[in-house]
Amino acid sequence: MNLHDLHQNPELLFSALSDETRLRILMLLESEPCLCVCHVQMLLNKPQSTVSRHIGVLMDDNWLALTRKGTSNLYALSPNMPMWVREILRLSRMSWSLSVNGYQLLQQAHEIYLSNHDLLSDASAQIEAPSAETQPDKVFHVLFLCVANSARSILAEALLNRWGQGRFKAYSAGQSAAASVHPMTFEALRRFDLPTAHIHAKHWSVFLTPDAPKMDLVITVCDTLLNEACPAWPGRPITAHWGVSDPVRQMAAHPDQDPVSVFIEAGRTLETRVRLLTQLSDYAIEKIRIRDEISAMGLMSE
Numbered sequence: 001m002n003l004h005d006l007h008q009n010p011e012l013l014f015s016a017l018s019d020e021t022r023l024r025i026l027m028l029l030e031s032e033p034c035l036c037v038c039h040v041q042m043l044l045n046k047p048q049s050t051v052s053r054h055i056g057v058l059m060d061d062n063w064l065a066l067t068r069k070g071t072s073n074l075y076a077l078s079p080n081m082p083m084w085v086r087e088i089l090r091l092s093r094m095s096w097s098l099s100v101n102g103y104q105l106l107q108q109a110h111e112i113y114l115s116n117h118d119l120l121s122d123a124s125a126q127i128e129a130p131s132a133e134t135q136p137d138k139v140f141h142v143l144f145l146c147v148a149n150s151a152r153s154i155l156a157e158a159l160l161n162r163w164g165q166g167r168f169k170a171y172s173a174g175q176s177a178a179a180s181v182h183p184m185t186f187e188a189l190r191r192f193d194l195p196t197a198h199i200h201a202k203h204w205s206v207f208l209t210p211d212a213p214k215m216d217l218v219i220t221v222c223d224t225l226l227n228e229a230c231p232a233w234p235g236r237p238i239t240a241h242w243g244v245s246d247p248v249r250q251m252a253a254h255p256d257q258d259p260v261s262v263f264i265e266a267g268r269t270l271e272t273r274v275r276l277l278t279q280l281s282d283y284a285i286e287k288i289r290i291r292d293e294i295s296a297m298g299l300m301s302e
Contacts, residue, residue: 006082013085016061017092021046021054024105026063026077027093030086031106031279032113034067034076034120039112043105069119094297097279098272106279107165142170142277143215143237145230146222149174149201150182152244153221155267158194159274168278171213173204175225182248188263192271204231219298221270222246242298244269273297 006012017023025040041051055075058064065078077086096102113120144156153172160170178201189196206212208231215237220226223243230239250262276297 006085013088016063017088019054021050022058023092025051025054025058026089027096027102028105028109029064029075029077030089030093032109032120034074035109035112036116036120037073037075039109039116040075043109043112072119074120094276094279097276103275103279139166140168140216141213142168142217142219143204143207143233144170144172145174145204145218145220145225146172147175147224148178149203150178150180151185151247151263152266152270154181154185154199154201155188155192155263156219156221156242156270156274158189158199159192159267159271160277162194163271163274163278165278169213171207171215173202173207175204177201177203182263184247184251184260184263187260188267191260191264192267208234240298242270242273 017026021044024044028040028043029035037048037051037055040055041048044051055064059066062078062080064075067074067076077089093106097106142160144153144160146153149172153174157170157172160168164170181199181201186196186199189199207215212234214235215233216235218230218233218237218239220230220239220241221244226241226243233239244266245262247262247266250265251257251259254262
């Protein structure tokens with residue numbers, strides 16, 4: 001990859017990404033810091049000769065960096081790749097993760113990285129040392145906020161605890177918590193096949209006590225809180241906003257509509273963003289640029 005030519009002729013990028021196998025290799029390596037060629041072959045279910053040929057093309061054009069450990073050839077995105085190219089790959093990977101196949105492959109890639117962490121993290125450090133490498137067993141604590149904690153934040157909490165699969169632990173709270181969770185929220189949770197046994201409304205002061213879990217992310221899901229002062233959360237977590245229409249108001253505005261349907265619609269919007277959140281690599285969560293990525297998810301529709 002001649003960087004001068006690429007800057008002068010950005011269409012060369014799309015020519016390089018027009019091949020399905022090459023694009024998927026790059027998206028997998030955008031998701032994880034480093035993978036072995038055998039891992040890529042297994043994930044894409046392609047013959048070794050096919051994967052090796054495409055990796056060879058990517059290496060010749062300087063898209064990838066190679067390091068060897070024992071008998072393993074380990075690949076990562078080139079540290080010289082321009083930021084605008086990385087952004088295109090990142091957005092492509094985010095979009096791919098919304099498909100069933102893409103989501104499954106990215107989840108498998110992450111599980112491979114975790115199960116081979118010693119091998120792959122050492123190799124990725126040789127190629128490009130991340131500024132803040134997290135431990136493979138790190139659990140990210142996420143707090144969803146809305147005014148009443150009766151619908152949207154409850155749905156987001158339940159959805160992330162499902163899709164987070166142990167990497168994320170979700171909580172929810174409100175500025176002035178309602179006396180109880182809205183009945184249609186419980187019905188929507190049942191429609192999503194999510195547990196309801198321990199769901200209840202709570203004030204955000206619950207998470208300001210000394211023994212409360214320290215949050216990594218605090219995400220507001222209602223516009224009412226967008227411009228209001230929220231507490232100074234211990235540990236200075238990353239904050240972001242995912243604006244979602246209030247299903248309670250939507251239900252009141254459309255009395256002829258099935259009331260649970262507006263709660264399900266809010267849940268589907270949140271589920272899209274939650275699934276995108278779970279696709280973030282552990283090592284990337286700690287980076288400051290993640291603030292922009294999480295906020296961008298709040299602008300995405302289904």
